[in-house]
Amino acid sequence: MKLAEATWPEVASSLESVVVIPTGSLEQHGEHLPLATDTLLVTAIANRLEEEHQDTVVLTPTLWLGASEHHMAFAGTLTSDFPGYLSSLQSVIRSLASHGFRKFLVVNGHGGNSDLNRLALREVKRDQALDAQLLLVQQDYYSLPADFYAEVLSGEFKFIRHACEAETSLMLHLYPHLVKLDKAKQDGLHAVPPVPGLATSFSEISERGALGRPDLATAEKGQRIFQAAVENLTATIRTMRQGFVFRSDREDPAG
Numbered sequence: 001m002k003l004a005e006a007t008w009p010e011v012a013s014s015l016e017s018v019v020v021i022p023t024g025s026l027e028q029h030g031e032h033l034p035l036a037t038d039t040l041l042v043t044a045i046a047n048r049l050e051e052e053h054q055d056t057v058v059l060t061p062t063l064w065l066g067a068s069e070h071h072m073a074f075a076g077t078l079t080s081d082f083p084g085y086l087s088s089l090q091s092v093i094r095s096l097a098s099h100g101f102r103k104f105l106v107v108n109g110h111g112g113n114s115d116l117n118r119l120a121l122r123e124v125k126r127d128q129a130l131d132a133q134l135l136l137v138q139q140d141y142y143s144l145p146a147d148f149y150a151e152v153l154s155g156e157f158k159f160i161r162h163a164c165e166a167e168t169s170l171m172l173h174l175y176p177h178l179v180k181l182d183k184a185k186q187d188g189l190h191a192v193p194p195v196p197g198l199a200t201s202f203s204e205i206s207e208r209g210a211l212g213r214p215d216l217a218t219a220e221k222g223q224r225i226f227q228a229a230v231e232n233l234t235a236t237i238r239t240m241r242q243g244f245v246f247r248s249d250r251e252d253p254a255g
């Protein structure tokens with residue numbers, strides 16, 4: 001069920017569903033992809049999840065204003081400040097929790113949101129610590145096994161980066177009319193930092209806003225990544241639907 005298209009009685013009778021909240025961005029994606037790339041991709045994946053699980057998923061509209069301060073050197077990028085970002089995501093979760101929903105899956109489409117999504121969920125969890133039914137999960141849709149990316153991608157980076165081979169392939173699969181493939185060029189000045197954990201602005205690691213080999217992108221690679229992302233998130237939704245406990249069910253060996 002799409003929350004925005006439902007009536008309130010329909011929502012009130014769907015409280016067992018997993019609430020899926022997609023988070024995207026509106027930020028530069030090189031010279032060949034549109035600003036809304038992350039929002040478009042995560043929305044397409046979330047829509048597919050909703051289509052496949054209409055009776056067990058409630059899908060909210062995508063939160064499109066991301067944490068994109070590291071892309072502000074490029075024109076058109078919009079960014080939320082961190083407190084504003086946390087507040088808007090938490091407002092969605094707290095509103096639906098007060099209506100009675102207990103299972104929330106934040107499906108993220110923008111790397112800059114990941115830390116904040118986790119922090120947002122930590123704060124809600126802290127405030128609701130006695131509510132054992134409350135399940136709060138954040139997953140980046142593109143977080144897939146390394147050997148999968150190694151097999152699908154041809155360029156140097158065997159994982160998803162930014163406006164890269166993988167992301168451009170997804171766009172070719174889902175929104176080919178928005179891809180300017182003739183402008184897709186190898187980019188990335190210092191894409192691997194000299195020390196791990198270095199905070200960077202994107203203009204320090206990319207000349208024109210992309211990374212890696214978007215020129216190697218194909219719709220077929222994008223179709224495979226899309227399918228794998230949907231399957232991965234479907235497994236998460238199934239597990240969340242079933243519910244789980246952290247305690248081991250094994251007999252106490254001493255007992």
Ligand SMILES: [Zn+2]
Pocket residue numbers: 029037038109110162163167
């Ligand atoms: Zn992106």
